[in-house]
Amino acid sequence: MPKRDPCGCAGVPFLCHMSENEDARWMAIALEQARAAGALGEVPVGAVILRDGEIVATGHNLTHTLNDPTAHAEAVAIRRAAQATGHWRLLGCTLYVTLEPCAMCSGAIVLSRIPRLVYGAADPKAGMCGSLANLVQHPRLNHRVELRTGILADESGTLLREFFRARRERSKYSSD
Numbered sequence: 001m002p003k004r005d006p007c008g009c010a011g012v013p014f015l016c017h018m019s020e021n022e023d024a025r026w027m028a029i030a031l032e033q034a035r036a037a038g039a040l041g042e043v044p045v046g047a048v049i050l051r052d053g054e055i056v057a058t059g060h061n062l063t064h065t066l067n068d069p070t071a072h073a074e075a076v077a078i079r080r081a082a083q084a085t086g087h088w089r090l091l092g093c094t095l096y097v098t099l100e101p102c103a104m105c106s107g108a109i110v111l112s113r114i115p116r117l118v119y120g121a122a123d124p125k126a127g128m129c130g131s132l133a134n135l136v137q138h139p140r141l142n143h144r145v146e147l148r149t150g151i152l153a154d155e156s157g158t159l160l161r162e163f164f165r166a167r168r169e170r171s172k173y174s175s176d
């Protein structure tokens with residue numbers, strides 16, 4: 001029977017009782033997505049949307065591939081999840097993303113009413129889920145998101161650092 005939870009996820013009790021280990025299991029799939037983005041030369045960020053223990057959609061960064069500045073991993077996954085479920089409201093879903101969402105993606109998370117967000121590495125330069133500000137838990141917005149942070153953060157951060165280091169190396173040699 002569904003139980004009411006103090007976190008506000010009444011009716012979706014599955015979400016409230018995810019252990020860190022369970023979250024890490026789904027984040028590992030988001031990391032696979034991030035690696036797939038890196039293989040395309042995209043900044044390696046990946047996302048997974050889960051509902052009732054099943055993957056609804058995955059996505060990774062595609063900004064260069066699609067020449068689309070809005071094609072961040074979370075935005076790609078949110079669009080796919082809405083198409084897959086036939087609903088723009090992604091009720092009962094958890095979004096896993098390897099890097100703290102930016103302003104645009106945080107906005108999309110609020111608009112799609114995703115109740116729960118788990119991210120890996122914090123983004124001190126652009127993160128809007130606690131770093132620069134916290135849009136997904138803003139007291140004046142009508143939707144607030146349950147948040148868990150730091151899941152597989154080291155793996156996620158290492159992937160990004162290696163990607164940018166390799167890119168710097170390449171640009172150093174190509175400018176010679």
Ligand SMILES: [Zn+2]
Nearest residue numbers: 072101102105
């Ligand atoms: Zn974003």
